[in-house]
Amino acid sequence: MATLHGVLKQAETEGVAVGHFNVSDLVTLKAVFESARDQNVPVIVGASEGERQFLGARQIAAMVKSLREEYDFPIFLNADHTHSLASAMEAAKAGFDWIVFDVSTLPLEENIRQTRTAVETLKAIRPEILVEGEIGDIGSGSEIHDTARDMRKGLTTPAEARQFVAETRIDTLAPAVGNMHGMLKSMVAGGTKKRLDIERIRAIKEQTRVFMTLHGASGTDDGDLRRAIAAGITVVHINTEVRLAWRHGLDSALSTQPNEIVPYKLLPPVIDSVKTLVAARLALFSK
Numbered sequence: 001m002a003t004l005h006g007v008l009k010q011a012e013t014e015g016v017a018v019g020h021f022n023v024s025d026l027v028t029l030k031a032v033f034e035s036a037r038d039q040n041v042p043v044i045v046g047a048s049e050g051e052r053q054f055l056g057a058r059q060i061a062a063m064v065k066s067l068r069e070e071y072d073f074p075i076f077l078n079a080d081h082t083h084s085l086a087s088a089m090e091a092a093k094a095g096f097d098w099i100v101f102d103v104s105t106l107p108l109e110e111n112i113r114q115t116r117t118a119v120e121t122l123k124a125i126r127p128e129i130l131v132e133g134e135i136g137d138i139g140s141g142s143e144i145h146d147t148a149r150d151m152r153k154g155l156t157t158p159a160e161a162r163q164f165v166a167e168t169r170i171d172t173l174a175p176a177v178g179n180m181h182g183m184l185k186s187m188v189a190g191g192t193k194k195r196l197d198i199e200r201i202r203a204i205k206e207q208t209r210v211f212m213t214l215h216g217a218s219g220t221d222d223g224d225l226r227r228a229i230a231a232g233i234t235v236v237h238i239n240t241e242v243r244l245a246w247r248h249g250l251d252s253a254l255s256t257q258p259n260e261i262v263p264y265k266l267l268p269p270v271i272d273s274v275k276t277l278v279a280a281r282l283a284l285f286s287k
């Protein structure tokens with residue numbers, strides 16, 4: 001069975017990216033898994049601290065492990081945006097393959113100190129676990145935001161990235177390169193798109209040679225996503241678009257089956273709605 005490190009290495013070599021989709025329930029997990037299987041591409045599911053609180057860290061780890069083993073399929077699990085070492089250790093012990101240790105709101109030196117400690121502690125629990133660090137400001141909240149952030153603020157510089165990677169010994173880096181978490185209303189309607197700083201991505205990759213993750217990818221221009229992958233992005237995170245597809249699917253299932261009460265009859269159209277979204281994103285990332 002492939003390891004997550006092996007899957008990232010292969011994607012990097014082929015100049016493609018692995019899709020990462022956040023899940024909150026069995027409906028979204030099934031949709032992501034089925035989409036990836038249909039296209040026969042590896043996939044990562046993520047559960048942030050809030051999503052883990054709802055799902056149970058050990059329960060989502062058991063579900064992903066059972067899919068991986070029963071279908072002999074490369075699906076991996078990430079403990080997304082983990083803000084404390086205690087929570088990261090809990091996820092590592094539960095069997096997560098990857099931890100995004102996110103203390104990016106702290107000053108750089110303190111971020112480096114805490115991230116280095118997290119790398120050492122988590123690899124002592126499970127040596128094969130991957131640890132991601134984050135620098136720069138990409139905001140928070142995979143939701144619909146009313147106001148736009150100033151995207152020029154908090155961008156990651158190649159020099160900072162080089163220092164951060166060298167001093168923390170992280171496996172993967174989450175930079176701020178024009179990306180942001182969540183979507184504006186105009187993005188949901190399709191009128192505006194997030195745009196990425198492709199030259200910054202290329203320069204950070206050259207300076208660090210580490211795997212890079214693009215967070216906050218929902219609502220990003222498709223051409224920019226392709227160019228970002230060519231410039232050095234190896235994993236792309238999508239959450240808000242998954243949640244939107246889930247909500248649209250649920251609204252439509254409830255309105256077309258107003259008297260249905262059986263969950264396994266009501267929820268398949270919700271799975272289909274999320275699958276359609278995930279399939280389109282996976283096709284784009286693996287080209």
Ligand code: G3H
Pocket residue numbers: 022046080081141142143180181182183214215216217218237238239240241
């Ligand atoms: O970690 C999760 C992702 O960065 C999702 O961002 O909600 O903008 O897709 P998004």
Ligand code: ZN
Pocket residue numbers: 081181215216237
């Ligand atoms: Zn993120």
